Amino acid sequence: MVMSYHYTDSGLDNIWLEDGYTVEEHPNYGQLISVKNVRGLHEAIGRWLVGQPRTLNGAEFRFLRLELDLSQKSLGVILGVTEQAVAKWEKAKDKAVANRSAERLLRLAYINYLDGKPEFSAVIDRITQLDAEIAEHELRLTREQNGWHKIAA
Template sequence: MYHYLGSGLPNVYLKNGYEITKSPYGEGVVIHDLEGLHNALGEMLVASPGRLGGYEFKFLRTELELSQATLANLLGCDEQSIARWEKGKSKQVNAPAEKLLRRLYQESKMGDKKLAPLLKTLQKWESTPPPAAPQKIVASERSDNWSARSEACVR
């Protein structure tokens, strides 16, 4: 069996689905269907009856491609709480936060994937750099509604 540490989970062992390879730099390993492996790990964690530990919490968050800051905003807590949970510095993950993270994972990666578009939008926002210049919002009233657009501020 191969002790797989690439997921960030310290207790994953592969019975098969991998190959040990040799290179000029030493021995390496090739995992077959890495995405499938991570999906199986996520599904197992979401379905497990026990409380999530920090490693499991971090695994699910990173599989959802969410930063600590974005997840903190979604959960209504601060980024340091997420960091403490993931590092095991708090006794255990906040129960409502854990339930919501499990549900986010379940709804975005499993079943009918209802929340996948929301998470894609959050991921896109995280990877979008801030505007180079401050933005000015220009609003104008029309006959039946308002419209708004942003413009770069000219200094």
């Protein structure tokens, strides 16, 4: 009889392993589970999530963020939202993420990360830089021979 293991260490409630794990009985700690190749397992889960035709829920959104090794604050900066907004989406574990654009960008970031496309990181960095520049409240200009130019802050 094949026993399935309910893998909840991912933070997701719907992951079951048919194999790839071992169960040991420890006299002091009871049943111990050891999962083989957790990194590969999480990649398979992530690829499955980004391929889903529905909006990710908060728990799935959190899983992908953690796999990218981003804090809520860092992801908020990238998405142009507050840390609190990211936390709110993730807290609603079973509900679809309210900001569909943010959810799509996270999917895109994750798949590009897996596929090793550093140019995507450069685009994200540039968006973050542009957002910071847009947030400036004053524009200081100087007149030079070849026209007007912004003075560096």
